[in-house]
Amino acid sequence: MAHILVVEDEVKLARFVELELSYEGYQVSVAHDGLTGLTIARESHPDLVILDWMLPGLSGVEICRRLRTTGDQVPIILLTAKDEVGDRVAGLDAGADDYVVKPFSIEELLARVRAHLRRTQETGSDVLQFADLSLNRRTREVYRGTRIIELTAKEFDLLEYLLAHPRQVITRDRLLEQVWGYDFMGDSNIIEVYIRYLRLKLEANTEKRLIQTVRSVGYVLRE
Structure with a gap:
């Protein structure tokens, strides 16, 4: 069972994503601010992280940077309302693996989760x-x-x-x-x-x- 960390300050959206992921059979942890999310990511070593861009405390981009500087290669999907090319580039340059723009289809998010988890399992490098x-x-x-x-x-x-x-x-x-x-x-x-x-x-x-x-x-x- 893959462990997925959802870091999202919109409580209703976080709960919705948590329920959908749980229904798909994943173990899910949730944080509503950046510092808590970073702490959980470092302590529990999830298999994938879904990060909101705008968070209280630390932004999703800053969490990406901090995880990558310590060598953590966990797949990261950024959720954001920002859809400019420059924003997408900034997120990817910070270490995110993927980018989903709000409002999004839950089917699309689940498909991307499956793709990244499958890619991680195929490499087997962990x-x-x-x-x-x-x-x-x-x-x-x-x-x-x-x-x-x-x-x-x-x-x-x-x-x-x-x-x-x-x-x-x-x-x-x-x-x-x-x-x-x-x-x-x-x-x-x-x-x-x-x-x-x-x-x-x-x-x-x-x-x-x-x-x-x-x-x-x-x-x-x-x-």
């Missing part, structure tokens, strides 16, 4: 998988088989990088640069510490080891 280990970049969920694994932010980043480069030997220097940042000035043993944390969590039920040590070089994800 889910990384190796053996029985899977990681969802958008929801930040990690599973070993059917067992969910709770990770800290940095443990997640480290595992994500290893999963993005399976069977490749990754040096410690490369991990420091890519996961901790080029300007990291901490203890270089931090990698060993976090690898140990990951192994403890990934192998908590005596599962086979997937993160292997390559002596004097680094680490590799392989069976």
Whole structure:
């Protein structure tokens, strides 16, 4: 079930869109101002966002910009009464994927929702998988088989990088640069510490080891 966030300050319109989406089988969250919408988007990682352009607090365009600057690639559909070419360009340049002008047909909006969700599912880029280990970049969920694994932010980043480069030997220097940042000035043993944390969590039920040590070089994800 796809999760859709609707951010719309017109309460009746928001309720109408919520009911139509729910009827189509989607899980729906609703916010009536920009700051609340941005907070929900960051915390719940929806599969798609429907954003009104004009909102109290933060505009829909500003929400787009803020989500995109943090790397969030959730599909975004802007709802607006603005229909000038310059307005459409501004919305798309801010990171919106699509644009629906008010008043709109609910059938058209639902069709666009289906198209963007289908496109996201086809790319499959949000889910990384190796053996029985899977990681969802958008929801930040990690599973070993059917067992969910709770990770800290940095443990997640480290595992994500290893999963993005399976069977490749990754040096410690490369991990420091890519996961901790080029300007990291901490203890270089931090990698060993976090690898140990990951192994403890990934192998908590005596599962086979997937993160292997390559002596004097680094680490590799392989069976």
